[in-house]
Amino acid sequence: MYFSLKQRRLVRNTFCGILFSSGLGFGFSRAAAQPAYRLAPEKLAEAVRLEHIRTALHFGLEIWLIVALFLLLRLGLCAALVTRVQGWTRRVWMQSLLFSYLLILVLYCVVELPIAALGHRAMLAYGISIQGWPGWLRDQALMLGFVILIGTPVLAFIQWLTRWSPRRYWLWAWIGSVPLILLGALILPSLIDPAFNHFEPLVLTHPELVQQLERVVARTGTNIPPERMFLMRASEKGNGLNAYVTGLGPTRRIVVWDTTADRIPQDEVLFIFAHESGHYVLHHVALGVVLGIVGTLAMLWMTAALAEWLVKRRGNRWQVHSLASPVGLTLLLLALFALEAITEPVGNSISRAMEHQADIYGQEAIHGIVADPQSTAVNAFNHLGQAWLEDPHPSAFVEFWTYDHPSTEQRAQFAAHYDPWVPGARPRYFSK
Numbered sequence: 001m002y003f004s005l006k007q008r009r010l011v012r013n014t015f016c017g018i019l020f021s022s023g024l025g026f027g028f029s030r031a032a033a034q035p036a037y038r039l040a041p042e043k044l045a046e047a048v049r050l051e052h053i054r055t056a057l058h059f060g061l062e063i064w065l066i067v068a069l070f071l072l073l074r075l076g077l078c079a080a081l082v083t084r085v086q087g088w089t090r091r092v093w094m095q096s097l098l099f100s101y102l103l104i105l106v107l108y109c110v111v112e113l114p115i116a117a118l119g120h121r122a123m124l125a126y127g128i129s130i131q132g133w134p135g136w137l138r139d140q141a142l143m144l145g146f147v148i149l150i151g152t153p154v155l156a157f158i159q160w161l162t163r164w165s166p167r168r169y170w171l172w173a174w175i176g177s178v179p180l181i182l183l184g185a186l187i188l189p190s191l192i193d194p195a196f197n198h199f200e201p202l203v204l205t206h207p208e209l210v211q212q213l214e215r216v217v218a219r220t221g222t223n224i225p226p227e228r229m230f231l232m233r234a235s236e237k238g239n240g241l242n243a244y245v246t247g248l249g250p251t252r253r254i255v256v257w258d259t260t261a262d263r264i265p266q267d268e269v270l271f272i273f274a275h276e277s278g279h280y281v282l283h284h285v286a287l288g289v290v291l292g293i294v295g296t297l298a299m300l301w302m303t304a305a306l307a308e309w310l311v312k313r314r315g316n317r318w319q320v321h322s323l324a325s326p327v328g329l330t331l332l333l334l335a336l337f338a339l340e341a342i343t344e345p346v347g348n349s350i351s352r353a354m355e356h357q358a359d360i361y362g363q364e365a366i367h368g369i370v371a372d373p374q375s376t377a378v379n380a381f382n383h384l385g386q387a388w389l390e391d392p393h394p395s396a397f398v399e400f401w402t403y404d405h406p407s408t409e410q411r412a413q414f415a416a417h418y419d420p421w422v423p424g425a426r427p428r429y430f431s432k
């Protein structure tokens, strides 16, 4: 899990939805007279079209995943697959592994891959991605490899749990998920991310930038040594700008894309870095992991309840007589993904609130370092929005439901009006 400066709505959330009280809205108004984030008219038209594509793909992926699982059950395809696997081996654990492997393979190739390809086609058409199809396919194959490697034993383990403890399997599954979530956050930056992108210490190519960043580090008291600042060569694959903080404990680090470091003014890079430092200082990664663990418990409990209800109502028609079976696992996944889709705004609301905190922190942190923090932040959001072709005015519903960051216009608007150094105002995170 990481917190980045840019919405990543084409990437599926790897955590189960986080179930927590929302009501973490923002205090800034949408109805501003002067837009703070501006696009040239032809770019604006492109951004609006791309926003529609992004939204369609986002909901398309969620709905198609649920429909595909439903069809596997309803058409008896899942039951046929189980019969086939049982013909290959008599060992139950081997059947569980084989079935889990095939189910992941089918779902990835039939659901994930086509939607991801449509997304990539749009990113190429709008000039956001420059990665050719062979390289893109290689990345997809690699991702499938990771999903199979991690997902197959996990799904087989869940099948074993449903047999071993038919009433409390969801609780045991949750206990088992805790070390997995921690391990995931720990190894994501050091093992999985480098398989997809090239990383190097930021100081190797941008020593003067590191020097300036050290000023922000000193002001924030973050003790982020240059060894924890990395440059990612994003320009090999696209034109988007980004920076993020990721990892836990010994693997915690700040990553700046080379597009960000090379293509926008240094003051704006300092603001982006300060925003990322905000996630670091405000413990957002650790908080995200804790919320992920608590949210997973709620999600698994609800999944079990919904799955049992579905067995009672649809068991005969779908040939699911018990959850303690491979077909039962498919039904559990159907319940899980349906609940994830429904509870999506909860996690996104929490994420948006954290991003807003980091925006405030970032703007306060560069006070005294850059000449004008307000216009620096506004310009940074403009560069960011233009690079990703962000729609200045997404629909309020789409933003509430799918955005893990506030919209670019909202962020720029807030930055333009946020000045806690005027008499009578008080900064939230810094005393001077």
Ligand SMILES: [Zn+2]
Binding pocket: 003, 004, 005, 006, 275, 276, 279, 355, 358
């Ligand atoms: Zn952020």
